[in-house]
Amino acid sequence: MQWWNDLISWLTSSEAEPTVFAAGVLFVAVVVAALLGAWIATGAVRRIVDQRDRELKTAAIAALVDAATEASVWNSLTPQEQVLADRTVGQADIHVRLLPIRGSDVAANWAAHQLHELKRASATFGYQLDPAVAEFRDRMLDWQRHPARARKQFQNDLARWRAQRQEPEQAELDAQDAWVADQHHDRYRSATEIVSPAEPARDTAPTPTQATTTPVAQPLDDARA
Incomplete structure (x- = not known):
């Protein structure tokens, strides 16, 4: 324990004060630098993550708005285009x-309901769909800027639609949607079918027979010598 007593004596002496002070300042500087570096790194990573989230959110909203534009003219799309549009909507959802x-999830449910309504309205002649698409776009952009406020509005709309939904009317609307879809597919199926031209009738008339000579039976001799 002699060396420990000597060390304590040296640390408490006036000769060691500059060394102890320099060591303390160096230790504090290292700790502060480490904390500052960790704070800067955390902030940089957080900004990168936030930027990535904003990019994903912007891409998803853009896909939904584009899907709303296609849903507004849903009845004029070909079945192949409708399949591609549904795949895009599914990925964005x-x-x-x-x-x-x-x-x-609340925003996704609200967007799915609105897209379904736009598809249904596209089969109604004279329905003005441009304001509906613009409203859909504005609501989704408002959700991007103010998620908490838009979430409450989406929840209120979903609750109101759920309260207004009645089973007989819903069944009638589902039947109407199925009929419109069948008519749409039948129309494009008849337009894409290639009618093969009728084969020309073969000439089955008998060919004029050539005159054939038949051997004439020779008369038998009545009497042979």
């Missing part, structure tokens, strides 16, 4: 639901 934002 998954991206919205997977966003690390509170209420993303």
Whole structure:
């Protein structure tokens, strides 16, 4: 324990004060630099993550708005175009639901309901769809800027639509949607069918027979010598 007593004596002496002070300042500087570096790194990573989330959110909203534009003219799309549009909507719906934002599933449910209504309205002649698409776009952009406020509005709309839904009317609307879809497919099926030209009738008339000579039976000799 002699060396420990000598060390304590040296640290408490006036000769060691400059050394102890320099060591203390160096230690504090290292700790502060480490904390500052960790804070800067955390902020940079957070900004990168936030930027990535904004990009994903912007891409998903843009896909939904584009899908709303296609849904407004749904009845004029070919069945192949409708399949591609549904795939795009499905991917955008998954991206919205997977966003690390509170209420993303509520926004996805609201967008799905509105897209369905736009598809149904596209079969109604004279229906003005431009205002509906513009409203859909504005609501989704408002959700991007103010997620909490837009989430409450989406919840209110979903609750109101759920309260207004009645089973007989819903069954009638489903039957009407199925009929419109069948008419749409029948129309494009008849337009895409290639009618093969009728084969020309073969000439089955008998060919004029050539005159054939038949051997004439020779008369038998009445009497042979």
